[in-house]
Amino acid sequence: MSRFNSYNSLQRLNSLNFNQQNRFYIGVDVGTGSARACIIDSTGAILSICEKPIIREELKPNYITQSSSEIWSAVCYCVNSITRDSQIDPNSILGIGFDATCSLTVLNLENDSPVAVGPNFSNNNQNIILWMDHRAELETNEINSTDFTGLKYVGGKMSIEMEIPKIKWLKNNFPNNSTFKNCNFMDLPDFLVYKATGINSRSYCSTVCKQGLLPKGVDNSVDGWNKEFLLKINLSELVENDFKCLGGSTNKTGIFYSAGETVGPLSEKAAEELGLTTNCLVASGVIDCYSGWIGTIAAKTDLVIPTLEKQNHDPSLNNSMDKAIGRLAAVAGTSTCHVVMSKDSIFVPGVWGPYRDIMAPNYWLAEGGQSCTGALLAHILNTHPAYGELSKLADASGISKFDYLNSVLERLKLERNERSVVSLAKHLFLYGDYHGNRSPIADPNMRAAIIGQSMDSSIEDLSITYFAACEFIAQQTRQIVEAMTKAGHQISSIFMSGGQCRNGLLMRLLADCVGLPIVIPRYIDAAVVFGSAILGAVAAEDHTGLKKVPSRKPRVSTLSDRPGAVSPYTAPSATASVTNISAMAPLTFIGQEGGFPFPIMTPMAEKNEFDFSTEGNSSTDTNTNTNTNTNTNTNAYNNEHASSLKFNRPSKLNLSSAPLNSADKLWTVMERLSGVGRVVLPGSVDDPDRKLLNVKYKVFLDLANKQREYRKMVDEVESQNKL
Known part of the structure; x- marks a missing residue:
């Protein structure tokens, strides 16, 4: 189905007239091990979420x-589950967005x-080569x-996890070449959009990031794909x-x-x-990242x-994607991705x-x-002799293992009369590249090292080693930010x-x-699927504009002025500006009682003004057990309201070009739906902890440098030994 065949389907929407308050959007996220979907309303509040595992098959290693x-x-x-559970009439769901692994x-x-x-x-059913598949080493080289x-x-070379090496492997290994010539190759996010619409389109995100496409004008590109390159690597069929x-x-x-x-x-089928x-x-x-x-x-x-305040109050940047420049997104899980936008092409080594x-x-x-952050912390805990004891003590206390270790660190600071929690690990140096280095060294052979470790196997030793691993994650983030800044990025916040x-x-x-403010989003675990729902809302702008949500007035404060703080690193107040899980008000589903399946930030209430000027009242402001954005009257979402939809797309549809101001349109919707995040501010430059961390x-x-130097020395002598 071509792009233009969808015109008649879109035109039918002109006869609908939607009530602006009853608009909903769905986000779909397909990760390595599961698919998730969520539904949000026009304020960005998540009303329901569902996750289902998916299988990956490994018949041979890699x-x-x-x-x-x-x-x-x-x-x-x-998608069926969240629509049912939220009791939203499907006619009121105007947009859907997809993300997935590459x-x-x-x-x-x-x-x-x-x-x-x-x-x-x-097995024709197994038709996806997962991103982590490493079969194409020869082809990548x-x-x-x-x-x-x-x-x-x-980054100067294709990763084995990108898709052109995988396609080349398929050509080299398909039973016959006729099968290869008759293949439609697409990244998983593009496949999901294809299944949903029947339109064989591609996203720049997938093709540029993972398949080597250069948009028109980049290095004099005309067709996007480089014919000479594909012929040179023996993939003439792709041309x-x-x-x-x-x-x-x-x-x-x-x-x-x-x-x-x-x-x-x-499409009707989808x-x-x-x-x-x-x-x-x-x-x-x-x-997904x-x-x-x-x-x-x-x-x-x-x-x-x-x-950020300067950006937000700059009239020249009103509703402009330029506001995103300098804001580094760190998408953290087993590993962490660091994504930053710029107006110009900035090349950063690694x-x-x-x-x-x-x-x-x-x-x-x-x-x-x-390459490993969450995996690093899990490895440090799981391999320590005191892990079993930690599990029992944390379970008995009813808190997470990390919160328990934080409490141990606070106790040790007092018992050992240390200046701060940071100084507890002053003579422990942990370098944690257990799984190689992606940025900025870009060396898969990098490995971990620990200096200052004793034979202590107590839970106290585990807590300090855990702290050192956290410190490594933070120091390596600084290294990445400094590499980006040196190359020309001006990063203001993470x-x-x-x-x-x-x-x-x-x-x-x-x-x-890093010396930068850390902003924690409205949704902690659901940021990715929420991002896809925002994409759905952007597409739904072709129905009607979004209702403007009132902005909050920032409260001038610091983390240290919150009452009852014991330590800025380990006390509950360390996350008071982030989220207090135990005090988090459960989000009530529409038409039913019950808590939300994961911690979220309370949606912004619909009021004329928000005043955060009172000091020390953030828990009252952010954890009130109300949800004024969510209409709990199921009858509000029936066909009567859905029949009032209005489609605002221009009467002459031109789908062959990007929508006017599509960048600013995306940013405007992101701002309207994202809500309020919590901030962790760095200490002053004269703070003793920052001085110690700088050293x-x-x-x-x-x-990092010595490891590569030592490897080079050993490799040189070994190469001589083989002569």
């Missing part, structure tokens, strides 16, 4: 596959049937041995019929979108499977951050990108990362997301090591 059929089935299950999906060009991707090619200029936009196997060229037959641009309405209607518009999707960027960096803040147009036309994004946000000690260390940063850098 050969990891999934099924697009199973994934779509899981997506349909989740995994290669292979379909038959003629009939869209799944094509087996190996290793034995006997061959690609990186070329002088293709486009490689400079992916045929104007790059049909890759979705076409940007100059002629292809359909390419930046994030959130409207691809079209749900609408039936999802339990929605063809009134729902589908946004162009993104890779970029959805985390969308779901975090537009948050307002409960404390004043001067650099950082992927810059990528143009992937989020908005004519804007560039760069992506750094740490917007975090993921479960690590709950750890007040880690957030304080990040702020003090230890020098040790951190030396550990």
Whole structure:
């Protein structure tokens, strides 16, 4: 189905007239192990969320596959579930957005049937090569041995986890070449949009970040795909019929979108499977970490951050994507991705990108990362002799292991008469690149090192080692930020997301090591799927404009002035500006009682004005057991209101070009829906803890440099020994 075939479907929406207060949007996030969906209202409040596991198959080491059929089935299950549980009339759901892992999906060009991707090619149902699949080592090395200029936009060389190496492996290993020539190769987010609309489009996010496409004008690119490069690496089939196997060229037959641009309405088949209607518009999707960027960096803040205040009050930046420049999104989980936007192309050694147009036309994004952060903390805990004792004590206390370790650190500070928690680990130096280094060293051979470790196997030793691991994460974040800043980025703040946000000690260390404010979003665990829902809301702008949500007045304060604080690193007040989980008011589902399945920040109430000027009252302001944004009257979302929809798209539809001001449109919706985030401010430059952390940063850098120096010395002598 071409882009233009959707015109009649879109025109039908003109006869609908939607009430502006009854508009809802769905976000879908497909991760490595599960699919999730959430539904939000026009204030950005999440009304329901559902998650369903998905299987990955590994018949041989490093050969990891999934099924697009199973994934779509899981997506349909989740979307049907959230619509049912929230009791929202499907006619009122106007937009849907998708994000997913950057995994290669292979379909038959003629009939869209799944094509087996190996290793034995006997199961067509297994038609996705997962991002973490490392089968294409030989192909990756061959690609990186070329002088293709486009490689400079992916850090100088393609990663084994990108998709052109995987496609080249398929050509080398398919039972016959006719199968390869008849394949439709697409990234998983683009597949989901294709399933939803029937329109064979591509996102700049997927094709630029993971497949080597250069948008028109970048390095004199015309077609997007580089013919000479593909021929040089023996992939001539991808060039045929104007790059049909890759979705076409940007100059002629292809359909390419930046994030959130409207691809079209749900097809009748997809609408039936999802339990929605063809009134729902589908946004162009993104890779999952970029959805985390969308779901975090537009948050307002409960404390004043001067650099952000200057942006927010600059009339020239009103409703402009330029406000996003300098806000670094850190999407944290097992690993952490660091995403930052710029107006110009900025090349950073060891950082992927810059990528143009992937989020908005004519804007560039760069992506750094740490290969293991959450995994590092888990490894430090799991391998310590005191882990079993920790599990029992934390369970008995009814708190998380990290909160228990934080309390042990606070006790040790008093017992040992240390100046602060930071000084407890002053002579322990932990370098934590257990799984190689992605940024900024970009060396997969980097490994961990610990200096100052004793034979102590107590829980006290575990707590200090855990602190050192947190310190490493923070110091390496500083290293990445400094590399980006040296190259030309002007970073003003870090917007975090993921479960690590709950750890007040880690957030304080990040702020003090990097010397920047840390902003924690409205939704901690749901930032990525929330970002996809924002994409759905952007697409739904073609129905009608969003209702403006009143902004909060920032409260001038610091973390240290909160009553009852014991330590800025370990006491509950360490996360008072982030989230107090035990005091978090449960969000009531529409038409039913019960708590939300994960901690969230309370949605912004619909009032004329918000006054945060009173000191020390943040728990009262943010944890009130009310939800004025959520209409608990189920009858409010019936067909009577849905029949009042109005479609505001221009009468002459031109789907061949990006919507007018699409960048600013995306930013405006992000600002309206993101709500208020909590801030952790760094200590003053004269703070003793920051002085100590600055000295230890020098040790951190030396550990990284010495490791490579030592390896080089050993490799040189070993090469001589082999002669």
